[in-house]
Amino acid sequence: ASASEEKDIVIIGGGVAGYVAAIKAGQEGMKVTCIEKRGTLGGTCLNVGCIPSKSLLNNSHLYHQILHDSKHRGIEVGEVKLNLATFMKAKDSAVTSLTKGVEYLLKKNGVEYLKGEGSFASENDIKVSLNDGGETTVRGKNIIIATGSEATPFPGLEIDEKRVITSTSAIALEKIPETMVVIGGGIIGLEMASVWSRLGTKVTVVEFLDQIGGPGMDTEIAKATQKILKKQGMDFKLKTKVVSGDKSGDKVKLEVDAAQGGKSETMSADVVLVAIGRRPYTKGLGLENIGMELDERGRVIIDSEYRTKVPHIRCIGDVTFGPMLAHKAEEEAVAVVEHIKKGFGHVNYGCIPSVMYTYPEVAWVGQNEQDLKSKKIPYRTGSFPFSANSRAKTNLDTEGLVKMLADPETDRLLGVHIIGPNAGEMIAEGTLALEYGASTEDIARTCHAHPTLAEAFKEAAMATNAKAIHI
Ligand code: FAD
Numbered sequence: 001a002s003a004s005e006e007k008d009i010v011i012i013g014g015g016v017a018g019y020v021a022a023i024k025a026g027q028e029g030m031k032v033t034c035i036e037k038r039g040t041l042g043g044t045c046l047n048v049g050c051i052p053s054k055s056l057l058n059n060s061h062l063y064h065q066i067l068h069d070s071k072h073r074g075i076e077v078g079e080v081k082l083n084l085a086t087f088m089k090a091k092d093s094a095v096t097s098l099t100k101g102v103e104y105l106l107k108k109n110g111v112e113y114l115k116g117e118g119s120f121a122s123e124n125d126i127k128v129s130l131n132d133g134g135e136t137t138v139r140g141k142n143i144i145i146a147t148g149s150e151a152t153p154f155p156g157l158e159i160d161e162k163r164v165i166t167s168t169s170a171i172a173l174e175k176i177p178e179t180m181v182v183i184g185g186g187i188i189g190l191e192m193a194s195v196w197s198r199l200g201t202k203v204t205v206v207e208f209l210d211q212i213g214g215p216g217m218d219t220e221i222a223k224a225t226q227k228i229l230k231k232q233g234m235d236f237k238l239k240t241k242v243v244s245g246d247k248s249g250d251k252v253k254l255e256v257d258a259a260q261g262g263k264s265e266t267m268s269a270d271v272v273l274v275a276i277g278r279r280p281y282t283k284g285l286g287l288e289n290i291g292m293e294l295d296e297r298g299r300v301i302i303d304s305e306y307r308t309k310v311p312h313i314r315c316i317g318d319v320t321f322g323p324m325l326a327h328k329a330e331e332e333a334v335a336v337v338e339h340i341k342k343g344f345g346h347v348n349y350g351c352i353p354s355v356m357y358t359y360p361e362v363a364w365v366g367q368n369e370q371d372l373k374s375k376k377i378p379y380r381t382g383s384f385p386f387s388a389n390s391r392a393k394t395n396l397d398t399e400g401l402v403k404m405l406a407d408p409e410t411d412r413l414l415g416v417h418i419i420g421p422n423a424g425e426m427i428a429e430g431t432l433a434l435e436y437g438a439s440t441e442d443i444a445r446t447c448h449a450h451p452t453l454a455e456a457f458k459e460a461a462m463a464t465n466a467k468a469i470h471i
């Protein structure tokens with residue numbers, strides 16, 4: 001490519017990190033190319049992650065609720081049937097309209113979108129093997145690596161995406177399995193276990209640690225969550241490590257071992273979902289051509305301005321440090337473009353919410369109780385159960401609680417942990433409060449509409465700094 005064709009930014013990867021950076025750069029009047037090999041934009045999140053999984057979670061909850069939670073509300077229905085093909089089509093249509101929407105946004109913001117695989121030919125030149133055949137090269141003053149992540153395979157049990165599957169097939173099974181073992185009780189494991197268990201599969205979750213929810217979930221909330229999910233029909237084996245697998249027979253067999261005092265045994269299932277985490281994806285990127293090294297977990301190493309060791313090559317999203325979350329990738333995408341364009345940009349990593357879209361939802365932001373304890377940070381806590389909230393009562397949906405952690409001296413909010421209906425929406429209020437350095441008294445003295453679930457949020461703040469009214 002000639003110098004005149006040089007772009008201000010070339011972005012490799014059109015996931016949330018890449019496409020948001022492309023739009024933002026376009027808005028800033030920069031010349032941008034975004035390279036994506038999948039054939040559609042939106043990456044893991046839109047194609048095989050956040051979006052399809054939430055469609056299945058929403059609709060499987062509806063199905064489960066019609067079956068098991070309608071009669072006592074005075075709603076009697078006739079025969080309820082699940083049409084799995086239509087159920088999957090509803091998911092596909094959400095995915096297609098959103099990925100097309102992103103393509104439109106790139107166009108609208110003047111971004112050049114190349115469908116193909118990008119790899120470094122030099123520190124400024126990216127060779128693109130086009131999906132439609134052929135090759136081209138784009139040159140960028142700045143390059144952003146946003147190539148995302150992939151499921152971590154389980155050593156010794158080959159993934160065939162039929163009987164031993166990752167989340168990518170767990171959102172697209174054509175038949176409801178009779179039995180499923182989920183390896184890993186983190187967020188993917190529990191969301192997918194919820195979907196299939198609601199549709200009738202007998203699901204057992206095997207988790208290495210002594211709590212479910214993956215890293216970050218408050219222990220008290222994790223225990224409450226496990227109890228509720230168990231009541232819904234899910235089985236759990238905690239402190240248990242899957243050590244090997246065998247899929248030569250009719251069923252997939254797993255040897256599990258006592259990780260911390262658990263029992264050794266053989267388990268079997270029709271389908272095994274491997275959900276033991278995700279790892280950065282840099283295959284085919286040609287990092288070796290520019291002498292770029294990765295850390296011990298395969299992440300691209302960056303500084304606080306997202307610069308790799310080659311200053312004009314930056315990196316954001318799942319492929320580098322931090323939680324593997326779409327909204328984290330999105331924040332970084334805006335910040336990295338601001339760094340390039342204006343010399344400064346900012347993401348508050350202490351204030352990134354997490355949501356697990358089970359039923360009820362689990363959501364949190366800031367620090368959890370076990371972290372504060374282990375760091376010897378003093379705190380006080382207050383909580384409010386949904387069973388004492390009027391809206392939850394009218395909804396006949398009273399499981400869960402809001403828990404707050406605050407500095408005992410200054411009353412500044414340190415963390416919010418919620419399990420309950422709409423927790424994923426309610427956590428936005430906690431995130432805003434944390435971002436603005438609110439005290440729990442600030443929250444407690446803010447008027448909340450009645451009757452809303454959000455009143456439980458206010459009452460938890462009241463419980464933290466003084467007394468809740470309704471309990
Ligand atoms: P990705 O979305 O992985 O995008 C990277 C893109 O780069 C891919 O499309 C890939 O094809 C492309 N690419 C890679 N190499 C090249 C190359 N050399 N050339 C061209 N293109 C390339 N997060 C949430 O916040 N909320 C959720 O509810 C949620 N649910 C999830 C559910 C599941 C089942 C999974 C698996 C993940 C979920 N996540 C969720 C995580 C979320 O999907 C990721 O954090 C997010 O997609 C990261 O965005 P990214 O752009 O960094 O990477």
Ligand code: NAI
Pocket residue numbers: 183184185186187188189191206207208209213214215240241242243275276277278323324325354355356357
């Ligand atoms: P995770 O890291 O959340 O959980 C993996 C779990 O597997 C851990 O609890 C770990 O202890 C356990 N484990 C590991 N090896 C094991 C073994 N051999 N036997 C038994 N248990 C074992 O990873 P997960 O659930 O795969 O998700 C990956 C990423 O995707 C997460 O980091 C999450 O941020 C993101 N994601 C986010 C969602 C959301 O925001 N709602 C939804 C789905 C995924």
